Amino acid sequence: MTDKTDIRPVLRVPPSVWRGVGICLAYAAVFYAAFVWVGIDYARIGESAQTLRTWLLPPTLAGFVVALGSVWAYGWWRPALTERRRLARWAMVVPALAALVAVGNMLFGDYRSVTPEMWLYLVGGCLVVGFNEEMVHRGTLIVALRSRFGETGVWLLSTAMFALFHLPNLFFGIGALAIVQVFIAFGMGSVFYLARRTTGSLVPAMLLHALWDLSVFSAHVPYSGLLAPLLGIAAVVVVLRVLARERREDAAHRVAITRWLRKAG
Numbered sequence: 001m002t003d004k005t006d007i008r009p010v011l012r013v014p015p016s017v018w019r020g021v022g023i024c025l026a027y028a029a030v031f032y033a034a035f036v037w038v039g040i041d042y043a044r045i046g047e048s049a050q051t052l053r054t055w056l057l058p059p060t061l062a063g064f065v066v067a068l069g070s071v072w073a074y075g076w077w078r079p080a081l082t083e084r085r086r087l088a089r090w091a092m093v094v095p096a097l098a099a100l101v102a103v104g105n106m107l108f109g110d111y112r113s114v115t116p117e118m119w120l121y122l123v124g125g126c127l128v129v130g131f132n133e134e135m136v137h138r139g140t141l142i143v144a145l146r147s148r149f150g151e152t153g154v155w156l157l158s159t160a161m162f163a164l165f166h167l168p169n170l171f172f173g174i175g176a177l178a179i180v181q182v183f184i185a186f187g188m189g190s191v192f193y194l195a196r197r198t199t200g201s202l203v204p205a206m207l208l209h210a211l212w213d214l215s216v217f218s219a220h221v222p223y224s225g226l227l228a229p230l231l232g233i234a235a236v237v238v239v240l241r242v243l244a245r246e247r248r249e250d251a252a253h254r255v256a257i258t259r260w261l262r263k264a265g
Contacts, residue, residue: 011075012073013073015144019140020140021144023066023140024136024161027066027070034063035059035172041173043173043174045217049115052122057125061128063128064128064132066136067136071135076143080142082201083197086197087243088245095208097231098208098212098231099211101215101223102212102224103211104223105216105219105221106219108223109219109220109221110220119218122214126210126213129213130206130208130209130210130211130213134202134205134209138158138162138202145157151246158189159186159189163185164182166185183229183232187233187236192205194239
């Protein structure tokens with residue numbers, strides 16, 4: 001046994017690193033091609049119903065086709081959506097704090113300019129984004145990476161790819177702030193990884209991701225943005241600790257099996 005998380009189900013297409021990376025690259029290509037097509041200004045995306053309808057929906061729906069189509073074509077639904085082995089429950093505190101921060105951001109939000117039509121686009125769009133980005137980066141990519149790497153490598157590589165996915169925002173209205181966004185995305189990706197591994201399902205990570213984005217785009221207050229780096233640092237520290245414990249448990253299990261086999265022989 002290694003520190004890989006088991007993926008035993010028989011799959012339509014065998015997982016491989018390059019298949020998972022290919023899905024990520026295809027998703028990014030389609031998503032940012034849609035950005036170019038609609039002429040998005042990322043900093044103004046939540047400004048009005050028109051900006052949401054014009055700039056949020058096309059990239060989101062185009063990405064949905066890639067995310068859904070890939071997992072369906074490969075038949076990776078079960079391992080992409082569920083875990084055979086959970087992390088320690090106490091590690092759930094970081095995703096729970098992230099949820100509280102997002103809810104707090106919304107409670108203190110300024111919604112004077114948010115119309116009912118805007119709420120429709122915001123809620124629907126954020127739910128689809130949560131599905132897309134989690135399915136691609138902490139769903140199919142994790143399945144693919146586990147075919148070759150131990151779980152520490154799986155977390156590091158999948159989270160790094162999720163972070164780098166945000167780098168092209170350099171060219172879509174926020175400039176050098178996109179570099180800061182990459183580091184924040186790495187931290188928040190670690191939060192979402194913990195949500196998956198502690199609950200045993202990708203669905204809570206999808207919902208947390210959607211809630212976080214909704215709190216950022218709708219509330220027009222900075223609290224979640226200011227606290228995101230602290231949550232990210234906490235998540236990275238917790239991930240490293242729980243995965244180190246998981247490796248120690250695996251090593252002890254291997255030693256116990258070896259001793260039992262020697263005695264039985």
